[in-house]
Amino acid sequence: xxxxxxxxxxxxxxxxxxxxxxxxxxxxxxxxxxxxxxxxxxxxxxxxxxxxxxxxxxxxxxxxxxxxxxxxxxxxxxxxxxxxxxxxxxxxxxxxxxxxxxxxxxxxxxxxxxxxxxxxxxxxxxxxxxxxxxxxxxxxxxxxxxxxxxxxxxxxxxxxxxxxxxxxxxxxxxxxxxxxxxxxxxxxxxxxxxxxxxxxxxxxxxxxxxxxxxxxxxxxxxxxxxxxxxxxxxxxxxxxxxxxxxxxxxxxxxxxxxxxxxxxxxxxxxxxxxxxxxxxxxxxxxxxxxxxxxxxxxxxxxxxxxxxxxxxxxxxxxxxxxxxxxxxxxxxxxxxxxxxxxxxxxxxxxxxxxxxxxxxxxxxxxxxxxxxxxxxxxxxxxxxxxxxxxxxxxxxxxxxxxxxxxxxxxxxxxxxxxxxxxxxxxxxx
Amino acid sequence: xxxxxxxxxxxxxxxxxxxxxxxxxxxxxxxxxxxxxxxxxxxxxxxxxxxxxxxxxxxxxxxxxxxxxxxxxxxxxxxxxxxxxxxxxxxxxxxxxxxxxxxxxxxxxxxxxxxxxxxxxxxxxxxxxxxxxxxxxxxxxxxxxxxxxxxxxxxxxxxxxxxxxxxxxxxxxxxxxxxxxxxxxxxxxxxxxxxxxxxxxxxxxxxx
Numbered sequence: 001x002x003x004x005x006x007x008x009x010x011x012x013x014x015x016x017x018x019x020x021x022x023x024x025x026x027x028x029x030x031x032x033x034x035x036x037x038x039x040x041x042x043x044x045x046x047x048x049x050x051x052x053x054x055x056x057x058x059x060x061x062x063x064x065x066x067x068x069x070x071x072x073x074x075x076x077x078x079x080x081x082x083x084x085x086x087x088x089x090x091x092x093x094x095x096x097x098x099x100x101x102x103x104x105x106x107x108x109x110x111x112x113x114x115x116x117x118x119x120x121x122x123x124x125x126x127x128x129x130x131x132x133x134x135x136x137x138x139x140x141x142x143x144x145x146x147x148x149x150x151x152x153x154x155x156x157x158x159x160x161x162x163x164x165x166x167x168x169x170x171x172x173x174x175x176x177x178x179x180x181x182x183x184x185x186x187x188x189x190x191x192x193x194x195x196x197x198x199x200x201x202x203x204x205x206x207x208x209x210x211x212x213x214x215x216x217x218x219x220x221x222x223x224x225x226x227x228x229x230x231x232x233x234x235x236x237x238x239x240x241x242x243x244x245x246x247x248x249x250x251x252x253x254x255x256x257x258x259x260x261x262x263x264x265x266x267x268x269x270x271x272x273x274x275x276x277x278x279x280x281x282x283x284x285x286x287x288x289x290x291x292x293x294x295x296x297x298x299x300x301x302x303x304x305x306x307x308x309x310x311x312x313x314x315x316x317x318x319x320x321x322x323x324x325x326x327x328x329x330x331x332x333x334x335x336x337x338x339x340x341x342x343x344x345x346x347x348x349x350x351x352x353x354x355x356x357x358x359x360x361x362x363x364x365x366x367x368x369x370x371x372x373x374x375x376x377x378x379x380x381x382x383x384x385x386x387x388x389x390x391x392x393x394x395x396x397x398x399x400x401x402x403x404x405x406x407x408x409x410x411x412x413x414x415x416x417x418x419x420x421x422x423x424x425x426x427x428x429x
Numbered sequence: 430x431x432x433x434x435x436x437x438x439x440x441x442x443x444x445x446x447x448x449x450x451x452x453x454x455x456x457x458x459x460x461x462x463x464x465x466x467x468x469x470x471x472x473x474x475x476x477x478x479x480x481x482x483x484x485x486x487x488x489x490x491x492x493x494x495x496x497x498x499x500x501x502x503x504x505x506x507x508x509x510x511x512x513x514x515x516x517x518x519x520x521x522x523x524x525x526x527x528x529x530x531x532x533x534x535x536x537x538x539x540x541x542x543x544x545x546x547x548x549x550x551x552x553x554x555x556x557x558x559x560x561x562x563x564x565x566x567x568x569x570x571x572x573x574x575x576x577x578x579x580x581x582x583x584x585x586x587x588x589x590x591x592x593x594x595x596x597x598x599x600x601x602x603x604x605x606x607x608x609x610x611x612x613x614x615x616x617x618x619x620x621x622x623x624x625x626x627x628x629x630x631x632x633x634x635x636x637x
Binding site: 260261262264265266267268269270271425 | 478481482483484485497499501503504505506507508519522523563
């Protein structure tokens, strides 16, 4: 029987593959650390010293590489694995890196190569974060090295810079030498300069640390919502529930009228095609509204009972429910279209269930991961509903997002309604 | 001659390449009962559905000058609603002023169970009687019946013909499709259909 229906056979084969891909994309993007090749062309020793600070290379890398998995590879291996997609990027430490680093006078370079996949922007961000963390670790050594030179200028002694050794008189000993000279205006002026220079250089340590970190971010402990109660989880929870039920209900109700033959009676001037579709849209909207309100109520009660701060569980309820009503109605229009295209209620219900998963997963795939998935999701209601609910729940100024997503939903709903109206023409045939 | 209650001019219906009904002219006049006779697939149900306005003709026009009641071949009602709820719902959609009273009257007239039991759980005979009862909402002057007695026992069949005869006697018109030659006696005019066309054959020749 399947062989006689190549379309059904193709759909049965393609469906699990598409779902697996989407699940893999979403899960992989959300939880995995991308593999990044680390190519050491400078043959870094296990321990390096910068400004008198000693760093164990592997320990530093382990400390800072919490967003990516660094894998040590040769140049050739890294190039091959990048081409094969086994690693998403390569970081190369070029020859001369350590020499530049140890001078503390030149910024050494590392070279980043990324693949061309959708993850490239994210990997670039993660490697930038990695280099930032490395710089944070190394800046202590750089500051110490610079302070050693300042100490030399202040107190004199034996120094080394760019491989050359030298002796420095220092401001302290300069002041002493000046006291041995006959007191003249010129000597007094030099003594005044030496005093000013000593005061100024004494501030160098703080100034260097402030230059390295103009702004320090302190993370204060808060009693905000856990992720389980976050606006995002609530938005996704309502959107998934509403999408699933509204689609199933509208598709089933439309196809059931064909199954039961009532569509023929209704089409005899009792209801227009538009009114037939509106009835399903209204049904989906009302049921979605009740369910969305119930979910929002449960979240609100949990938040209140838990004494959790952050967000107003009740203040935004009207805006949220307006979005739920709109989204459910739009999904209802899509469901009516599906029901009109199906030959019977059971097929419509099965199709609705099969369609909900890819619609939801497409909405979950981040824009950077697979651009085509993002573009497809733009023309489906789920992603817009999630963004509408998220903004309605906790954006300080939700109106811009709510307006844009509301317009998208209205557009999708209008298109689905018009198509469902055309599709309904075939119901009584 | 008075104008017909229903007039169909060159109505046809095609499904893709398949012609279910070739261009056909039909008129239903006050006081007549017309039998549509023909084998399976002859186009009887299609013609009745077009006359009822349940499906649009691919070509041709239907002019209706009276309220029309339609009894489709397969009972058409909401299976999760009870018989009473179905009658009340369709009465409201038909614009019947007192939907509850109209539903109660038809429930009693067709001996339908008044209990709030889903109509999908009713017997085949009860569902067919509900099918006929829904068609009578709004007191139509024209009744289109598509094999209305197929699932009914003799007593129930008699009741259906009593309803049809009363409607015709009251100045209405009845058009019914059948494959039961005994039922043709209820008609004063017969249209024979074969392969989607009006055939110039006798009933006996069609079923030979």
